[in-house]
Amino acid sequence: MLASSLSPHPEAARGLLTAEDRLRLLFDPGSAGIEGSGALRFGSGLVHGRPVLALADAGPGDPAVLHQRAAFYRRVANDGVALVEFLDCPPLTGAAGVEGLAAMDACLTARAALKGRGLSITALSGPALGPMALTPALADLVVMHRAAGFWSLGGAELAHRLGHEDDPEAAYGGAGLHGAGTGLAALGAADDVRLVLDIRRLLGLTRPRAAALAESDEAFTTLLPLDPFEGWDSAALVRLVADEGESLALWPDHGTALGCHLARIGGQPVGLIASNPAQNGGALDAAASRKARRFVDFLAGQGLALVMLLDTPGSLPGQAEEAAGALAEAAALRRALTALPQPPVALVLRRAQGIAALALGLGDARTRLLAWPGARIGLGGGSEGPEVPQPLSPNQTKRALIAALAGHDTPQR
Amino acid sequence: MFSKILIANRGEIACRIIRTARRMGIKTVAVYSEADARALHVRLADEAVLIGAAPATDSYLSIEKIIAACKATGAEAVHPGYGFLSERALFARRLAEEGITFIGPNPHAIEAMGDKIESKRAAVQAGVSTVPGHVGVIDTPEEAERIAAGIGYPVMIKASAGGGGKGMRIAHSPGEVREGFARAKSEAAASFGDDRVFVEKFIENPRHIEIQIIADKHGNCVYLGERECSIQRRNQKVLEEAPSPLLDPETRARMGAESVALAQAVGYDSAGTVEFVVGQDRSFYFLEMNTRLQVEHPVTELVTGQDLVELMIRSAAGEPLPLAQTDVRLNGWAVESRIYAEDPEQGFMPSTGRLTTYRPPAEGVVAGVTTRNDTGVFEGGEIPVHYDPMIAKLVTHAPTRAEAIEAQAEALDAFAIGGIRHNIPFLSRLMRHPRWREGRLATGFLAEEFPEGYSPEGSADDRRLAGLIAAAATHSREPDVALPRALVLRGAKAAQDVTLNTGSDGALRIEGLGAAALVASGWLPGQAVWRGRIDGQPVTAALERQGESWTISRGGAVTRLRVLDALADRLIETMPAPDQGEEERQLRSPAAAQLSALLVAEGDRVDAGQRLAVIEAMKMESPLLAPLAGRVARILAQPGALLAAGQVILELD
Structure with missing residues (x-):
């Protein structure tokens, strides 16, 4: 069943999973339904018994992909369940002009509408750069891959070109910056599997569960x-x-x-x-x-x-x-x-x-x-x-x- | 009777004495060092007096500070426990000079038995069987050789002031006598400042059996049976039991009578122990007399029904013994395990620090089986670096030896300790050892049966049970994850795929570890001991979890398993090894210890491998080296600080 997802792929060497593996790993075994093709994968299932909808980037986006994403956010809002999204998107392609701006805005508007309607978590295992970088800022919690996660207005190259700055890439949006500096990333994970397991753990901790009370509080x-x-x-x-x-x-x-x-x-x-x-x-x-x-x-x-x-x-x-x-x-x-x-x-x-x-x-x-x-x-x-x-x-x-x-x-x- | 006594000791023995005193209606005063400000004995006592800094020489060994504490609190008598000042005649004398009663033997008796040569002379005069040998100081190797020839080989050359195995040499030939004589003498001089040695017959394959006596100030003395303490590691007792599986009633009576004779010969008037080396043929020879309460006294209490501390207090108060020899009955069997903060997987290295988990088995009497746990610690308390790292003495008593051992094995499995390393797995392994169970004991038992030390690895059955427990506990922690569920249990050497499913009668059916098993348990997350039934058989194990990793300790085996859903396990194996960079830049204390020196300052440049700090634990100093080259960015602990295991001392850029 898992043979295709377990075959070696370039991301694995960098500690990264495919979009499908991220979704499969997120959900309780046997509960995941995964669909979609092209740049996005959609998942639905349970995490520690809690209904969750999830999406994962699988390739470069464009305005059409942004509209698909917006539609998924609206579905999440409609269902009132938790959202987990794995953002791993290179800069938008074909997004220039008013069409791109409108698509991005539709995406942000739908994302913003989730506020207060369930839990939303954004996981950054890759870049969230430029306009797409606004999306994680609308999440309740952001989790970053310590090595591969990058969340920035424009990155080092842009800062060098326009601002004549010459600092390393991580200074413009690495997990270190957002973990200790801006405090925008709630968690950092050493690899993609740990990142997904941390999200599972986080969701699990929002569920009640019986536990033993110590006999003594000495x-x-x-x-x-x-x-x-x-x-x-x-x-x-x-x-x-x-x-x-x-x-x-x-x-x-x-x-x-x-x-x-x-x-x-x-x-x-x-x-x-x-x-x-x-x-x-x-x-x-x-x-x-x-x-x-x-x-x-x-x-x-x-x-x-x-x-x-x-x-x-x-x-x-x-x-x-x-x-x-x-x-x-x-x-x-x-x-x-x-x-x-x-x-x-x-x-x-x-x-x-x-x-x-x-x-x-x-x-x-x-x-x-x-x-x-x-x-x-x-x-x-x-x-x-x-x-x-x-x-x-x-x-x-x-x-x-x-x-x-x-x-x-x-x-x- | 006294109205208030002071206990000049700490730890479990101080707590144990306080309990008896309280039952007798006697107020208690604890003394404590700065390291023991929150110790259990301080909490239990009616009053407590700080007597100095952590080193015992500044506190528990300070006679004048203890006398001052007596005067400040109005304590009329002092119980010394064991160790510290318990066998110092000078202490007993100084107390007497101040009008304070010493709850122990008179100074003359302590002195008479304190010296190995003098005590052996006294034993000979009292008609006690002694090891054939030369009762007197030997000055030259030639004299030693001549005496050895007269005794017959093998012989033992021993330091007169010796103890703890120091200054002792076994010789099988004249050449070994000459060499052993020189070495024993120099070792004795270095260790005790007294190079006197003597020679005696070496008993092969010997056992250590001791007689408990109790005497009063009116010339009465009885013996309370024997204890066998043959299971020793480096001359330190590990397991004790009463009675001995070797002795018959006649031998017991002879050993008892000789012990009483010796006690009466020196005017003994308290609790004491006469130690014998015993051959497998039940021949016995006087070894020494300990003029104090022994660590292992609870096994005697459980088989005789007597409270030795109470008898000592009454004797010190001048009361006649409340029992005659004919009143002493041995009832059933008792076994004691000494639980220490030491790591059996690391050569029994002492382990100190905070007890994050301390859940002993329930004490009391159930179906004729008694479980008793003498301890001086509690969950959240510290095992300080300054003193003996004993955590507890676990004692079980039952009608038969086999039942007492079985009860001890079960109690050890149900004993959970965390935060420090401990020797329970080793004790538990011992408790199941066939030779121990058969009672074929000797002081060389551990060296013979564990020549390579202790290994936590268990049998295939141990690993199977541990896997079943870890899988069941994972399901108990995550009950919302639907069944069936595929897990991978990954140990140090192998991984096992298992499937969890719903079984009959609410049990969990686990497939993949041999035959399918039905596991039922009411275990709740947070409990340190797992109890349940596996295929209908009761199973108990201590368990710890860190993330998805479980450590299951049962029957002397310690099994460590990572438990993940099958997909997570397979994917995590494809991930690159975690970057240790951040941790490598931190200098951490490898164990709970005192930071005795810091050799660098903030801003200093250091090379990889450079000495950065020195820590001290249990009187052993260890240097800590720079993990890599860099600059000292932050110093987070100062010299003198007590460090927890893993605590960061400094960080490098």
């Missing part, structure tokens, strides 16, 4: 350093909170003052935002606020709950932060939280202060607030203000988070 009691001002690595905390210790970090190299993870807690899929006290003591900066806002938007669009694990002395001060628009980013994050389908759950570990506390919605009476012993929450910076009353014993953390997600009263509200 491990929470040793997470914080004894020195209250010492930085610490919140990755261990995320592992303890997440069912099975499994989470998927989105935008892991961007805005690293906060971690944004998909995970399950008590079987329920959630988004997790975790302070990173190993970086600037957990102070919130502009990039982290922007990342968190994108994540909250994503969660709101997917109807997923948000859990925040916070240890932040406030906002990071400094000229660079002012210039990066830290205030506007913080305010945008606060606004985004209001769109969540259910009030967020926030657990404050040591401190949550100042603008950071406000931006993360701790002042909102609807936020289900929990705090560990000794935690301080307030408008002051650093560790000011009284300790919160009725703290949560760390060895009750996971159970308390599950209860808070279920809407039960939390000690601090």
Whole structure:
């Protein structure tokens, strides 16, 4: 059955799959229906039981292909299912003139109409250059092949020709730029198979699933350093909170003052935002606020709950932060939280202060607030203000988070 | 009786003493070093006192700091546990000078038994069987040769102050005596600062059997049966059991009576252990006496029903022994495994760090089988680099030896530990070893049966069961993926295609691993132990998952498998090898360790292979070399920092 798709092809040497293989690999075994020819392949099937429509580039596009693509986007919107698209398209051919512009615009319009109507993921295993590069920007999440993915206005050649710049190609749109720099790529994958498996994992984490609850939460009691001002690595905390210790970090190299993870807690899929006290003591900066806002938007669009694990002395001060628009980013994050389908759950570990506390919605009476012993929450910076009353014993953390997600009263509200 | 005691120890033994004291209504004081601030014994005690920095010399071995802790808390007595100060007569004396009771033997008895030559003299005087040899210091190789000829070969040349196998040499001829004499003497001088050696008969194929005694301050002393501790690795006990499969009642009674005689000869007044080297013909010879509670005391407790810690406390408080020799009954069989943070696949290298998973089997009594787990750790806790890396002592007790061993094997399979390496697979392999099961033991057992060390590779049946478990667990994790489902299980040497389908009675039918199997389990993702039935037979295994890779540990075999859908497996094999560039630019600690030195600064240019840092774990220093040439871009850890395994120390451009 798979003989033709498994035969060696030039892409394999570069860690790339054919369009058909990408689609087959995406869907649960036996559930895929694949059709199309020429420049596009269309797929429908299940991913961890969730209905998904997908398309994959198979060759150079032209205005007719753009119209086909637009029609597929409209079908996705109509069906209200998740979309996964594998963008691997050389620059458009025969796309000059008004016809090309109109086709591209129809494509973008149909793509934009998907916003808020299900999950859309764009995978970049090849170039998305020029006009087509606008399409991924409309996706809920972008996943990039670290070596072959390229997402750019025009690339190095154009920049050299028109801007007299002389930097390597990757500086204009490689996975490194969009992973750490712009933060537009949520995930990077070493090869095409890993890329597809990451998308499967991501989709799987949006589904509820039963998991065992640890008999003891004693491990929470040793997470914080004894020195209250010492930085610490919140990755261990995320592992303890997440069912099975499994989470998927989105935008892991961007805005690293906060971690944004998909995970399950008590079987329920959630988004997790975790302070990173190993970086600037957990102070919130502009990039982290922007990342968190994108994540909250994503969660709101997917109807997923948000859990925040916070240890932040406030906002990071400094000229660079002012210039990066830290205030506007913080305010945008606060606004985004209001769109969540259910009030967020926030657990404050040591401190949550100042603008950071406000931006993360701790002042909102609807936020289900929990705090560990000794935690301080307030408008002051650093560790000011009284300790919160009725703290949560760390060895009750996971159970308390599950209860808070279920809407039960939390000690601090 | 005391109202408050201090425990001058840490780890499992401190926790175990606290439990008995609490049951007796005695308040407890823990002492701890900075490395143990969050240790379990500190949590369990009623009070805790910080006594110094992590090195034992600055804390647990500091007599004056412990005395100060007693005074600060009003502790009336000190239980020393084992190790540290437990056999230091000076400690017992200093406590007495301060009016604090030592829960252990009197200083005179400790001194009398502390020296191998002196204790052997005392044993001879008390009528205890001793290994034929020369009781006295030997000054010249000629004298050693003459004595050896009189004893008969083979002989053992031993350091008087020896222990742990150091300063010991076996000689089968006069030439070997001369060479062994010189080597034992120099090794003894280097190791103990005392070059005195003596010569005795070497017992071939010997067993290590020891008698537990308990005595009071009124001249009463009884023995509580024996323990066999012949399974040793480099003179460190690995498995212990009570009673010994070798002894008959007559030999036991003779060994017990001689042990009591020795104890009474030196005015012994607490718990102690008289160790014997025993021939396969049940001939036995005094080896030494340990004047403390032994690590392996739980097996004695389970077969006698006595709480040795309680008896020690009562004896120290001046109470007469509550039992006579005729009250001592041996009931059933007990087996103990010492679970250590060490990697059996890497020559038992110590492993330290955070216990990300610690799920011991359930303790208690079920259908006449007792499971007991003495531990000083908990999930999330640390195994510090500074001390003995013991994690737990797993003990099972049942009416018969075979049942106790079977219970131990099952308990080991149901014991899940993660975050550090541990020796459970090795213990589990031992527990199924036919020679161990038959009780044909000797101190050379491990060297003879595992000459190449431990290998995690199991039998074909082990691999089949592991494959079935990994496939079933994959399905449990992804229940939304419809059946039938084709998977590929890829191990280090081979790949197997399997098909999952719905079987009868809700079981999973798995084809491709030998005969089709029906697998039923209530396992939920996140559980560290898989329990289920495979073709109707109960199976238990510890399992860990990282991504799509599973590690299944059962019966001493550790099977590592990558499980992917068939298409993903085939396609992933066509992908180029991942670029390790980023990781190669990072210098990571290979194990949990202390960063003892950083040899470069940010901005320094370094060559590939250049020493960049030195780490220390378990007193062993290891240099870390630059993985490639470059410039030190960022330093992420400072000297003195405790590093987790895999933690990045610095990054190169």
